[in-house]
Amino acid sequence: MTTTSTARYDAASQVFHWVTAIIVTIAFILGPGGFGRLMHDGVDPATHSDIVWHESLGLVVFLLTALRLTWVALRPAAPRMVMAGWMRSASRLLHVALWAMLLALPATALLALGSENHPLTLLGGTRVDQLPLIADSTLAKLADWGDVHKFLGDAVMWIAGLHAAAALYHHVILKDGVLASMLPRRRTR
Ligand code: HEM
Numbered sequence: 001m002t003t004t005s006t007a008r009y010d011a012a013s014q015v016f017h018w019v020t021a022i023i024v025t026i027a028f029i030l031g032p033g034g035f036g037r038l039m040h041d042g043v044d045p046a047t048h049s050d051i052v053w054h055e056s057l058g059l060v061v062f063l064l065t066a067l068r069l070t071w072v073a074l075r076p077a078a079p080r081m082v083m084a085g086w087m088r089s090a091s092r093l094l095h096v097a098l099w100a101m102l103l104a105l106p107a108t109a110l111l112a113l114g115s116e117n118h119p120l121t122l123l124g125g126t127r128v129d130q131l132p133l134i135a136d137s138t139l140a141k142l143a144d145w146g147d148v149h150k151f152l153g154d155a156v157m158w159i160a161g162l163h164a165a166a167a168l169y170h171h172v173i174l175k176d177g178v179l180a181s182m183l184p185r186r187r188t189r
């Protein structure tokens with residue numbers, strides 16, 4: 001389906017997109033540096049609000065992504081802009097990478113906590129001291145999941161930055177409707 005440059009994502013897709021982008025950015029800013037050292041020193045992560053907020057927001061991103069993917073399967077077709085083939089392929093590649101990151105970030109975080117027997121500490125005093133299913137899994141032993149998680153945490157911001165720069169290039173240089181497709185319609189009097 002080819003549509004005009006005024007085509008937009010539906011309102012739910014737009015809300016999912018911007019709420020996720022904001023929460024991922026806050027979770028990134030709160031990314032707990034020196035976590036391994038704190039754990040080694042026997043510090044309870046529940047006493048560090050950056051860790052508690054980071055883990056809670058990160059899990060919210062996971063829930064939002066699960067709901068959003070369900071919505072993607074049910075929603076009206078996403079707008080398909082007229083653009084060069086290579087540009088469409090690049091955009092698809094970035095989208096796939098972003099979706100993968102949104103799922104891999106929480107997964108690697110849980111693998112990191114479970115494999116090292118660190119507690120999951122969330123807002124409201126919720127905590128899970130052990131994640132035995134993860135700790136006993138073969139997957140847990142395959143990598144230093146904390147390092148993988150940190151790498152992906154940085155990577156998601158680089159990829160999102162590239163994706164945002166592409167959206168701005170479309171808006172400012174190509175002057176097409178790509179950025180507008182993810183923005184609410186302006187009211188006309
Ligand atoms: C949007 C999702 C997330 C992003 C962008 C993100 C990003 C990051 C980044 C950049 C770091 C490294 C910080 C540094 O070393 O300065 C980090 C560390 C960490 N994050 Fe996340 N994270 C996300 C989700 C989660 C979730 C869901 C949890 C827990 C369930 C979590 C738990 C942790 C832990 C425990 C560390 C320390 C890892 C270590 O040093 O071994 N993160 N995160």
Ligand code: HEM
Nearest residue numbers: 013021024025078091095098099160164167178179181182
């Ligand atoms: C962490 C930050 C971000 C993430 C994870 C992210 C992720 C995504 C994903 C997965 C899609 C596909 C949406 C769907 O099919 O429903 C998308 C579309 C889009 N995003 Fe983002 N995004 C982020 C930040 C941004 C920013 C900062 C901008 C603008 C400056 C932006 C502009 C757009 C636009 C215009 C589209 C629709 C057009 C297209 O790329 O096909 N995004 N984004």
